[in-house]
Amino acid sequence: MAIIKRRTVLFADLRGSTALYESMGNASATSVVTQAINGLSRRVPVTGGQLIKTLGDGLMAVFPGAVSAVAAAVQMQAELDRQAQQAVGLPPEQVADLQLQIAIAAGEVVEVGGDCFGDAVNVAARLLDHAGDNECLVTREVHEELTWEVRSRFRHLDKVHLRGRAEPVDVYLLARRGVDTAVTQMEAPAEMSEPQGLQLVWRDNAFVFSRGRWPVVLGRGSQATLKIDDARVSRSHARIDLMGGALQLTDLSINGSYVRFAGDEEVLSLRRGTCTLHGNGELGLGGSPNDPDVPLVQFAVLSSLDTQPMKLV
Missing domain, CATH: 3.30.70.1230 (Nucleotide cyclase, GGDEF domain)
Structure with missing residues (x-):
């Protein structure tokens, strides 16, 4: 029955x-x-x-x-x-x-x-x-x-x-357990001052976000701070916020976020984890920056000494 x-x-x-x-x-x-x-x-x-x-x-x-x-x-x-x-x-x-x-x-x-x-x-x-x-x-x-x-x-x-x-x-x-889901911390260089701004470049358009405009949410949803219109990007894909005196990138997506810092060949893979952004580099949303078809956002962390946005990779 x-x-x-x-x-x-x-x-x-x-x-x-x-x-x-x-x-x-x-x-x-x-x-x-x-x-x-x-x-x-x-x-x-x-x-x-x-x-x-x-x-x-x-x-x-x-x-x-x-x-x-x-x-x-x-x-x-x-x-x-x-x-x-x-x-x-x-x-x-x-x-x-x-x-x-x-x-x-x-x-x-x-x-x-x-x-x-x-x-x-x-x-x-x-x-x-x-x-x-x-x-x-x-x-x-x-x-x-x-x-x-x-x-x-x-x-x-x-x-x-x-x-x-x-x-x-x-x-x-x-x-719960394991390195893939644990919060990943990449410490910024000791001599870095507290970030005062963040520059993001998407499709040759540059956007500068000052301290009063954080957090910054990247995604394809209408509520995203920076809208990335691509099927591999979640509605709220990643969040960037000031935590502990450093800019933290947190992946919120299904397909993952990927970070490549300028001068490094290694790509950091985040699966709902977090890393500290410093200097400049590239963010792959939904795939590695090495993939030419992946939505790629360039970033530069701006210090208090910056009067102009940093030159991106």
């Missing part, structure tokens, strides 16, 4: 297992992956959820509400951390390759024969494809059910178009 209930649906996926099978062999890799999934599965009932099924290197669970689902996600991430620290005989680089992606959606589901179906199930499953390493993505419906304290740990990304859905889904991010 089919039963319709409102449920919060969680999908979790353990990525990096393919490399384990290749390097360790089927038997050893299966043991590691099974142990990891079993540990993650145990986090479901202790937070009030119901494990629906395991999916090889992933799982599906349902919860009575958003609070318990997010609590399970946090505990799963901590459990994977614990397993990595206690791994015996597994090379550190392989432990680091095991990454957990989680997606959570809420809505009516149909329970039939121990399985669940419905729009919330489809949304959670497809939202999982958009999660980066060690990230938890939730829909607006889930976010709105959380307490203020828990909501403050999430960052609003943008509306995401999911495969098979006509309407986009509003998405929030909880980043």
